Amino acid sequence: MATPVAVQGEKEEELLFAAVVRILSEDLYPRKLEIIREYIQNSSDAIDDWLAVADHIHDQTDPQIKISIQGRSLIIWDNGIGMSEEDIPKLKRIAYSEKRLGEEAGYKGIGKLAGVAVAEKLKITTTSYGDPRLWMFEFRAGDMWQDISEKKRQGIQEPASPVIRRHTSIEYTDVDPNDHYTIVEIRNIKESCSELLDADQIAEYVGDVAPVAFDPLFEYAEFLNEGLFRSVPDYSPKKILLSRPDGRKSQIFKPFNSQMMIAKPDFIQVKAPGGKGVLAVCWYTTNAQKMGDKVRPSGRIFSVAGDTVLRRRRFAGLAYKLFGFSIGDRSLPTRTLWTTAKARAEWFTGEIHIVDKGVLPLTDRSDFVDTEERARLYKQSQEYIVEKLNDLAQLISDNRRAFHGAEEELKRVRKLRHKLDDGGVQRSDVKVYKRQLEEGLQRLKNRKCNDLEIRKIQQDALRELNELRADIDDPKKQKRPLSIADLGSDLKMTTKAQRVFEIIMGTLQTHFDDDMDSYEEIAAKIHKALKDKY
Amino acid sequence: MSQPKPLEIFRTTPNKDFIRTAFDKVLLGDWSLKIGRKLHYLGLPAAQMYDIIDWGPFIERFSAIERAENQQHLMFLKAHVRDIEERLHSLYGEFDEILLTGKDSHGVSPEWPYDLVNLDYYGGLIYSNRKRPKAIRKLIQNQATYERSFLLLITQDLRDGDIGHEEKLTFLQELNRSLKGGILDTRLHPAVDRITEWYASGELPDAARQALYVNFFLRNMGETESFDVTCRPPIIYEGTGGSWMIHFACDFIYRSNVACRLASSQTIAELINLGILEVRNAAFGHPRFVQPKLEMS
Numbered sequence: 001m002a003t004p005v006a007v008q009g010e011k012e013e014e015l016l017f018a019a020v021v022r023i024l025s026e027d028l029y030p031r032k033l034e035i036i037r038e039y040i041q042n043s044s045d046a047i048d049d050w051l052a053v054a055d056h057i058h059d060q061t062d063p064q065i066k067i068s069i070q071g072r073s074l075i076i077w078d079n080g081i082g083m084s085e086e087d088i089p090k091l092k093r094i095a096y097s098e099k100r101l102g103e104e105a106g107y108k109g110i111g112k113l114a115g116v117a118v119a120e121k122l123k124i125t126t127t128s129y130g131d132p133r134l135w136m137f138e139f140r141a142g143d144m145w146q147d148i149s150e151k152k153r154q155g156i157q158e159p160a161s162p163v164i165r166r167h168t169s170i171e172y173t174d175v176d177p178n179d180h181y182t183i184v185e186i187r188n189i190k191e192s193c194s195e196l197l198d199a200d201q202i203a204e205y206v207g208d209v210a211p212v213a214f215d216p217l218f219e220y221a222e223f224l225n226e227g228l229f230r231s232v233p234d235y236s237p238k239k240i241l242l243s244r245p246d247g248r249k250s251q252i253f254k255p256f257n258s259q260m261m262i263a264k265p266d267f268i269q270v271k272a273p274g275g276k277g278v279l280a281v282c283w284y285t286t287n288a289q290k291m292g293d294k295v296r297p298s299g300r301i302f303s304v305a306g307d308t309v310l311r312r313r314r315f316a317g318l319a320y321k322l323f324g325f326s327i328g329d330r331s332l333p334t335r336t337l338w339t340t341a342k343a344r345a346e347w348f349t350g351e352i353h354i355v356d357k358g359v360l361p362l363t364d365r366s367d368f369v370d371t372e373e374r375a376r377l378y379k380q381s382q383e384y385i386v387e388k389l390n391d392l393a394q395l396i397s398d399n400r401r402a403f404h405g406a407e408e409e410l411k412r413v414r415k416l417r418h419k420l421d422d423g424g425v426q427r428s429d430v431k432v433y434k435r436q437l438e439e440g441l442q443r444l445k446n447r448k449c450n451d452l453e454i455r456k457i458q459q460d461a462l463r464e465l466n467e468l469r470a471d472i473d474d475p476k477k478q479k480r481p482l483s484i485a486d487l488g489s490d491l492k493m494t495t496k497a498q499r500v501f502e503i504i505m506g507t508l509q510t511h512f513d514d515d516m517d518s519y520e521e522i523a524a525k526i527h528k529a530l531k532d533k534y
Numbered sequence: 535m536s537q538p539k540p541l542e543i544f545r546t547t548p549n550k551d552f553i554r555t556a557f558d559k560v561l562l563g564d565w566s567l568k569i570g571r572k573l574h575y576l577g578l579p580a581a582q583m584y585d586i587i588d589w590g591p592f593i594e595r596f597s598a599i600e601r602a603e604n605q606q607h608l609m610f611l612k613a614h615v616r617d618i619e620e621r622l623h624s625l626y627g628e629f630d631e632i633l634l635t636g637k638d639s640h641g642v643s644p645e646w647p648y649d650l651v652n653l654d655y656y657g658g659l660i661y662s663n664r665k666r667p668k669a670i671r672k673l674i675q676n677q678a679t680y681e682r683s684f685l686l687l688i689t690q691d692l693r694d695g696d697i698g699h700e701e702k703l704t705f706l707q708e709l710n711r712s713l714k715g716g717i718l719d720t721r722l723h724p725a726v727d728r729i730t731e732w733y734a735s736g737e738l739p740d741a742a743r744q745a746l747y748v749n750f751f752l753r754n755m756g757e758t759e760s761f762d763v764t765c766r767p768p769i770i771y772e773g774t775g776g777s778w779m780i781h782f783a784c785d786f787i788y789r790s791n792v793a794c795r796l797a798s799s800q801t802i803a804e805l806i807n808l809g810i811l812e813v814r815n816a817a818f819g820h821p822r823f824v825q826p827k828l829e830m831s
Contacts (some may be wrong), residue, residue, distance in 0.1 A: 249620035
């Protein structure tokens with residue numbers, strides 16, 4: 001890069017003006033709940049930093065991130081490593097971060113001031129282990145915006161730094177040097193951003209995007225945790241608690257639970273080209289339903305209980321996770337990995353934990369920075385994830401159809417068997433039933449199925465169907481056909497009409513003397529037609 | 535940005551700690567036992583929330599009023615550090631305003647009714663604009679609306695000039711009249727005069743008068759709203775920064791089906807004879823003055 005050269009005689013020019021703070025903070029977070037993610041990210045990094053030293057000083061603190069709402073304030077607290085006296089003045093620096101790229105969730109130095117866009121004030125109070133002081137940093141955003149607007153009206157363009165200095169302050173007091181925590185208060189949040197004060201929205205958002213644990217009541221929680229701890233080096237779910245204004249406090253978990261009826265999840269490792277190293281680890285599952293005596297993957301677009309289609313389908317698709325935080329929404333993997341059969345992507349829910357930390361998120365976490373690492377991740381994921389899941393979707397579909405097909409045939413067969421056993425099958429109907437059984441047999445044979453247990457159900461259906469096909473030919477089991485006289489009296493005809501009927505039927509009987517099945521069939525049809533008519 | 539400045543933090547004192555743990559906590563414990571549950575608290579606990587933390591076993595949820603922004607922020611911090619944030623219901627603004635308007639500066643309302651109200655004031659109970667007594671009246675009225683008995687604790691500065699000299703005299707004259715009206719045995723009337731004269735004495739420490747008229751004021755307000763009010767002896771002590779403080783504790787028991795103004799079980803004579811306690815060096819000590827008792831000479 002060329003070294004900037006000052007033009008002789010010119011004063012050093014100011015290049016950054018106060019309004020940039022507003023532009024940066026407001027435009028970065030179109031969805032205001034994303035501001036919470038920024039602070040959770042800082043808290044998560046602070047906890048990881050604390051855990052790295054906690055063992056050395058035999059600290060038993062339960063690492064936590066707590067979110068609460070008080071009046072028009074949103075509060076995020078953590079008992080991570082805290083900030084030291086040197087760190088506090090740096091809070092007012094924009095886009096300044098000492099975090100290590102690829103080693104911590106946040107690294108751009110923007111998120112710490114995210115709250116200034118939505119509130120009158122931002123207060124960050126912290127102390128680090130060993131520091132005998134508690135530091136309170138205040139950013140008076142409301143005053144600053146007013147100040148900038150006022151100056152603009154007067155035609156004054158003020159550089160950013162003095163304005164920020166004027167509207168920030170630091171205070172301190174004594175504290176127990178063993179303490180270590182940080183609290184962020186986003187104070188007096190604007191009416192237009194009240195989703196930041198809505199506990200339900202916060203709980204759902206944090207459960208979706210933050211590195212929270214699986215609900216221990218979720219039947220596959222332990223299985224998934226074990227798998228992720230084993231294969232994702234930085235997998236470190238955080239305990240995040242939410243206190244609601246009504247006094248309820250609960251831990252936020254990932255949004256999966258045992259009421260969702262989901263199949264046993266599985267993992268896919270996305271390997272680097274040549275099989276050297278792992279780029280990502282994906283866990284996935286589908287909806288499930290009871291088939292036979294077991295709950296099996298049922299496929300179709302992943303859905304849960306909900307009032308609207310959008311609510312029901314909110315977990316359809318996979319989600320990218322980097323340091324446990326979601327990147328983009330569930331449509332991002334569909335858009336970036338699936339080139340065809342995109343609907344199949346929505347048959348699954350799950351997460352793709354990115355292990356390759358060369359893959360970097362955009363500032364707003366809506367996507368990844370376009371890098372070679374990203375291209376490699378996408379390419380390998382297509383090979384490992386998409387191919388597998390598309391094949392799996394086909395298998396699930398085949399198995400489900402095979403099961404339902406077998407079940408339908410069995411239902412039909414059993415109904416007919418019941419009729420036959422009760423002597424309710426007319427000889428005249430046998431031909432039709434035989435044709436139906438033949439078709440059913442063909443359908444069963446045509447169904448693809450790789451699930452051995454479903455295959456067994458299919459075979460049971462085939463066996464029952466074959467048995468019935470044999471039994472239905474047994475004249476002893478068929479209902480005796482009505483005589484011509486019985487048919488006539490059954491129709492309650494006049495004597496004259498009955499005579500005519502008997503002549504016609506007698507002629508037909510003589511005509512079909514060699515093919516009594518056909519006679520019975522046509523006699524039954526005539527009987528039915530007359531009965532329906534009269 | 536200017537250099538970091540020290541934060542103002544309220545510090546407790548050994549005397550205050552003693553009253554909180556040895557006197558108030560016992561009352562709270564009894565009250566909680568009596569009603570069979572933990573107490574719902576309204577008060578001014580300051581950022582450190584010494585009372586909430588000391589009384590923790592007896593407090594369920596607490597509405598904490600704070601008028602200073604930084605102090606409220608530090609209160610949030612303390613609540614999170616002590617892991618009681620879900621029980622905190624924070625109100626921002628002046629206590630008087632919140633009670634009179636029903637909302638704090640951010641539009642948040644108190645969660646009526648309460649079992650325990652602890653008002654640790656700066657300044658006296660009665661300011662010249664009378665907002666504070668009006669707020670106390672409103673508090674008692676709100677409790678009465680919910681027919682909820684409660685324990686009221688008030689701590690305030692013993693600043694002279696809390697009410698004007700004329701007002702004090704008027705109060706004592708009214709006290710004299712009501713005592714004589716209430717005590718039919720005229721042989722006691724000279725004792726009533728002696729007492730009012732003693733209280734009227736200009737040389738008398740203001741604490742003595744405040745001890746009497748605050749309790750009278752609370753009793754009067756309570757009875758109007760169907761509460762049977764029992765006052766305990768006020769306690770004076772040296773507080774933060776050497777300022778003298780006075781602490782009151784009163785039971786407000788709601789009596790339903792009261793047709794007209796209620797008369798408390800504790801008589802006026804008993805109220806006058808409560809005397810004053812004093813805490814010195816974190817223990818009850820001999821009070822610096824002894825009030826005359828209402829008894830026949």
